[in-house]
Amino acid sequence: MAATAELIRVESRLFARDPIALFFGLVFPAVLLAALGFLFPGFDEPSPDLDGARYIDVYTPIVLALGLATLGLVTLPPILGTYRQFGILRRLRTTPVHPFRLLGAQLVVHAAVAIGAAALAILVAVVLFDVPIPENPFWFAVSFLLATASVFSIGLLVGAVAGTTVSGQAIGMAIYFPMLFFAGVWIPRSIMPDGLLTLSDLTPLGSAVAAFEASWFGTGPSALSLVVMAVYTLIAGVVAVRVFRWE
C-alpha cells in the first residue's frame, strides 16, 4: 500500500510538472467552454437550429467528453510509451513491486485530473452561462465514471501496444479525432442525421455524450449508452491487459 501511495504521489507531481498536459488535461475544457460562450454570438441564447435549446447547453456535455478523451488518448498513451521506451517498467520488474501498480497509479492520477477538469468546466458553465446543474446527479456521476473507464481503457490499450512516446502519440491522435467527431464536437448530436446518430450511439464518446445529456436534462441515460460504455471498458481493458508488453 505504501508503495502504491508513493507511486501515486510522485506520478501526480510529474503530471503537474508537465505544463502542456496540465493545461489540456485540466483547464482546457473550461477554457474552451468559456471561449465558445463569449466569442460566438448567440451561443448562450435559445437557437432555432436546436429547436430552441442553447448551444452552450448542448456543448457542455460535449466538452466534458472531449476533456476525457484528451486525457485518455492524448496524455496517457505517450506516458506509457515513454515508460516502456525508457525501461522504467522493466526496471520495476526487478523490484518487489509489480509494474501494474505504476499503471494503476497513472490511471488514478488521470482519473483525478478528469474529475477536476469536469468540475472546472461545469463551474464555468453554471456560473458564467447559467447552465443548470445535472437534473439527475446520480446518473450523471455513473455516466461520467463509466465514460472515464471506457476512454481510459482504450488509452491503456493504445499505451499497451505503443513501444515509444511517439507511437503512443500517433496512435492516440488517430483515435482521438474520429471519437471527437462522433461526440458531436463539430456537428452536435441533436442535429446529426439519423444514420450518423446511430453510429455515434455506438462509439465510446458518442454514448458518453448521450448519457451526460440524458442525465443532465432528462431522467437518466438509456440502457444502450451504459451498455456501450461498459462493453468498451471490458473489451479494451481485457485486450490491454492481454497484449501489454513491459518492454
Added chain:
Amino acid sequence: MAVIEVIDLVKEYNGEAVVDGVSFGVEEGEIFGIVGPNGAGKTTIVESIEGLRRPDGGSIRVLGLDPISDRYKVTERLGAQLQESRLQDKIRVGEALEVYASFYRNPADWHALLDRLGLAGKERARYSELSGGQKQRLSLALALVGTPEIAVLDELTTGLDPEARRSTWDTIEQIRASGVTVVLVTHFMEEAERLCDRIMVIASGRAVAIDSPAGLVERIGTEQRLRFRPSEPIEDATIAALPDVTEVERSGPQIVVSGTGNVVHAVTALLAQRGVIAENLRIEQVSLEDAYLALTSRDGAPGDAESEGI
C-alpha cells in the same frame, strides 16, 4: 556458500541460442565479473538471474530461490542496475529514492546512500539535470536502496569518463566491503582486473573460462616481451641462443624479444656484456586484456573481440 547457482542455462531468441549451456556459481561476498564481446550473452545471463527472462533450459537459483516463481522473494534480496534504463526526466533524485525505498521491507536510509555515492545535495535535482556519471550513481543507489544481499550491475561504468569510472570502482569495493555480493558485467578489463575475485569469460553464448584474473592470465602463459633499440648492431641469433628466449623479431630499428622465466635478466646481461645499450627499453607482460582476447577469439568469434575496443 554459493548465493547464485546457474546450471546449463540456455536462452534462445528466434530459435538461436544466445546463451548455450552456461554454468557457474557466485560465492557469497565476492565480486564476480562477467566479460565478453557484445552480443555474447552477458546481459541475457544477468537478466535471467534478475527474473526478467525465462530460461529455455537449465536452472537458476538465487539464494536458493527461483527468480521467476519466487520473484517477490528474490527481488527483495537482489538489487539490479540495468543497462539502458533511465528515469522520468522530471523526477527529482530524492523522489526516485523515496519511491524505490517504499517498494522494500527494509529500505536503506537513502540520504546516507546518496552521501556514500557522492550525490549529497542532489536530492532536489531533476533526473535530466544529472551528468552521465551522476545518473549511473543514482541507478546504483536505486539498486542498493532495498538493502540487497546481491547487487547485479550491468555495464555500470560504460560511458563514464576515466575519473568517474575510478570513483565508481571505489564505490563498488565499498559495497562489497559492506557484505553485498556483486555480479559485475563489464567491458573494461582494467575494471575486471581491479575489482573481480573471479571472472567468467563469455563468447558466443558459452563460458570459455571462469577463473581469478591472475588465473586467466596464466592460462595464456607467463610470456614476457622486451622491446628496445640497440645502440650497437647485435645479431638476432645471439639473442635467440639465450636460455628462456622463445622468439626474436625486428620491428623497424627495434628488437622484440619474447620469452619466459628469466628472459629479462638473460637479455640485459648479454647486452651489458657486449657494451650495447638498450634504448627505449620496455618490458611487456601478458595482461588480462591479452588473455581475454585470446580466450574470446579462440572460441570461434575471431576478430569480434578486437573490434570491440574493450
